[in-house]
Amino acid sequence: MIIGKVVGTVICTRKNPKLVGNKFLIVDPMEKMKGYVGDRIVAVDDVGAGIHDIVLVSTGSAARMACDVTTSPVDACIVGIVDDPNKIVIVEQ
Template sequence: MIIAKVIGNVWTTQKEKGMENLKLLIVRPIGHDNEFIEDIFVAVDRIGAGISETVLITKGSPAQKVCGDQNTPIDAAIVGIVDSYDIA
């Protein structure tokens, strides 16, 4: 899983079958010092995350399972909104 910051929204008028009611957000992974560490990507959001929130993301086939259909073209999904975390 990946910890990331939500930095934007994606709006589409046409989507593939199975994605019609899915919200898409632009996210960017962050490191232990809260700095951006990787390039941005788009993730499906079914839990109601918003701009500037820190989120937990799963990628690959587990992301497809979040949407309930293995044939939906999903690569990343937000699976949690992070309240806090500690690094020793």
């Protein structure tokens, strides 16, 4: 899973029927996680996240497992909201 920040939303009226009712959030991988920061991704929200939340995102087939419909064409899903980003313990060398 990756940790990222919710930075935006995107709306698609015309979409795959299995995606109706899903909320799409744009997630920015956290810089704190390392030098190379990946691309922003669009993730379905499973836990009620909002703009500025720091979230845990599952990608790949794991994302489907978090959806109510496990045949949903979803490849990224927010599966948790980090309690306190300042309390992410990272033990530097």
